[in-house]
Amino acid sequence: MDNNDVLKKVRYALDLKDSAMVKMFKSAGVEMSRLELAAAFGDEEDPGYRKLSNEELLKFLDGLILDRRGPKDGK
Numbered sequence: 001m002d003n004n005d006v007l008k009k010v011r012y013a014l015d016l017k018d019s020a021m022v023k024m025f026k027s028a029g030v031e032m033s034r035l036e037l038a039a040a041f042g043d044e045e046d047p048g049y050r051k052l053s054n055e056e057l058l059k060f061l062d063g064l065i066l067d068r069r070g071p072k073d074g075k
Helices: 003-014 018-027 034-040 054-069
Strands: none
Touching (some): 003 054, 018 034
């Protein structure tokens, strides 16, 4: 399973909309447009396919935590 598969599974498990996912990426410091996100959800054979890096997936998961829990108190 690659990073794109993990992102897809999280999206469908939590029923996340594109706008919410873009916001989560942004809150963690990654600029991800809706088009780039759609390219990440495409098939690997598609010419516009975008493979997520480990860092991008990590940042998304950080943004998800920030969205659900809020920022951590203190350091």
